[in-house]
Every structure is written in C-alpha cells, then in structure tokens.
Amino acid sequence: MHTPKDSSVVFVYPSPAARTSISDEAITDIAAVDRAYHSAVKAYNVGLWDACLTSCRKTLEGIVKTQGNSTGKTLFQQLRDFFSSQDLAEPLVHLTDTIREGGNLGAHFDMDREPDQDLARMMLDLIDFFLEYIYLLPKQSQALEARLKSLDAEDEIAG
Structure with a gap:
C-alpha cells in the first residue's frame, strides 16, 4: 500500500x-x-x-x-422555428473575420500593437472552436445518430 x-x-x-x-x-x-x-x-x-x-x-x-x-408546442417544432428564424451564419462570419483580423496583427509589423500570450490564447480558442464546428461536430453528430439507430435495431431484434 x-x-x-x-x-x-x-x-x-x-x-x-x-x-x-x-x-x-x-x-x-x-x-x-x-x-x-x-x-x-x-x-x-x-x-x-x-x-x-x-x-x-x-x-x-x-x-x-x-x-x-x-x-411550436413540441421541441421538434421549436427547432424548426428556430432554424427558420435565426441567422446562424452571422456568429460564424464574425468569428472568422475576427480571427482573420487577429492574424493580420501577427503577420504585419506594427510598433503600437504587439501580440501577447492572452491574445494568442484567445485566437487559439476561437480557431479550436471553428475547427471543431467544421470538422468534428458533423462526425460526432453522425456517430450519435448511428449509435441511436443501433439501439433501435437492438430493440427490434429483442422485441
């Protein structure tokens, strides 16, 4: 021990x-x-x-x-309403534009504006999010969908 x-x-x-x-x-x-x-x-x-x-x-x-x-009365209906009434692209447009602007600060000489650790962390956090959203989220959603379908198939076999 x-x-x-x-x-x-x-x-x-x-x-x-x-x-x-x-x-x-x-x-x-x-x-x-x-x-x-x-x-x-x-x-x-x-x-x-x-x-x-x-x-x-x-x-x-x-x-x-x-x-x-x-x-909508059901969550299904509420989701349909939500996606038809929201501009969900706008936050992503803003996010990517902000990352682009931050990248410009790092790429170009500027005596008055100097990147620091906090700015780099913030940029990295946002690019992490964007990578997850574009590449990982669809795969995770598909994996969950497949898992749910496999549970349905198991129920049909058992039932």
Whole structure:
C-alpha cells in the first residue's frame, strides 16, 4: 500500500475520466440554461446517464426558447422555428473575420500593437472552436445518430 509520502503515487482529483464544463463561468445570461447544462455535466460525472441525456435535451430546449421566436408546442417544432428564424451564419462570419483580423496583427509589423500570450490564447480558442464546428461536430453528430439507430435495431431484434 502506498502512503502519501511515497513519491511513486500521484493522486488526481477529479478523476481524468470526469467531464468538465466548457466554462467555469456562466455560459449564458440565462441562469436556467446554465443550470440545465451544468446538471448534464454533473449527471454524466456520477454515472446518471438518463439524467444526463434529459439535461442535455433540457439545455437544447432552453437555448431554443430563449434565442428564438418559437411558437411550436413540441421541441421538434421549436427547432424548426428556430432554424427558420435565426441567422446562424452571422456568429460564424464574425468569428472568422475576427480571427482573420487577429492574424493580420501577427503577420504585419506594427510598433503600437504587439501580440501577447492572452491574445494568442484567445485566437487559439476561437480557431479550436471553428475547427471543431467544421470538422468534428458533423462526425460526432453522425456517430450519435448511428449509435441511436443501433439501439433501435437492438430493440427490434429483442422485441
């Protein structure tokens, strides 16, 4: 048995398998949406899978209800309303334009404006997001869809 004085043991908390929130601070201006999201993360970390899925759905519903002019009664209808009434490209256009402008600062000599670590971190965070959105998100969505379909197929075989 290892004791705390034994230098060959490293104690890590939380465990490396724990899911962390995308931000330690409030993500939205709407407390209920933040609560739903953080509930999903907490449920995941303690193995409450049903609660995690329900909280993810609740988070999605909160986003749609607070960001759009949905009149739909079901979440399916609310999502349709949301995507038909929102200009979802605008935040991405702004994000990529901001990254481009930041890149210009790094690429061109300017005695008055000098890049620093904070600016580089912010740029890297945004390019990470854009890469995830363009390349990883579609793959993750397809993987989830395939998993859900495989569960449906298992139910049909068992039923």
